[in-house]
Amino acid sequence: MNTSPIDVTDSEPKLLVQLKLSHTTRSFDHFLSRRERFEVNPPYQRGSVWDVSRRRELIKSALMGLPIGTITVNDRGYQKSGVDIAVVDGKQRLEALQAFADSEFAIPAAWVDPKDVLETEPMDYRGRTVPGVRYSGTSIVFGRRFANMPLQVTEAAVSGVDAEAEIFMLINFAGVAQTDADRANATVVLTNGASDRTV
Secondary structure (H helix, E strand, O other): OOOOOOOOOOOOOOOOOOOOEEEEEEEHHHHHOOHHHEEOOOOOOOOOOOOHHHHHHHHHHHHHOOOOOOEEEEEOOOOOOOOOEEEEEOHHHHHHHHHHHOOOOOEEHHHOOHHHEOOOEEEEEOOEEEEEEOHHHEOHHHHHHHHOOEEEEEEEOOOOHHHHHHHHHHHHHOOOOOOHHHHHHHHHHHHHOHHHOOO
8 A cells, every 4th residue: 555645656646745854964974873773775775786986986076075965864763673764865875885984995095195094905996906995994084084074864754665665766767867878978078178078
């Protein structure tokens, strides 16, 4: 039974219900230190699909101060399991942040202030071997700075997994996805300048 206040499958238009959402900023540490409370694999979510190179580029964006998108969560209220917050959108990004904080992969040491690099290792970056650093090989100062980086969060309080699934669908499938051609064009412009764009 669909208990959702929104219904993307309904063929008849109806009055839209204004969802009660709060938009806030949380630190990375808010998610890293409370990970046991977050359900990152609700049934509507896709699997863990980002490879290390994509995760690494997200860390690069974060370290540069670029926005890395909004994480959308739903507060399910009290749950005996203690897992009371569903990650509706942003699973791949949270997994990337957690994997880096757990030292599961290295980033180029050149991305980090030399005084914050304590230990390096060889790593492959875009076909070249460069010095890399894992989170565990960085200073306490770097760790604190990383943990305190801001993340935009939208917090919902909807009832039912079906309502979460519909929010997920509206966020992820309402627009037009970027294509490989779009990415290729941006890469050409990045590499050669605007005069060489392909589309």
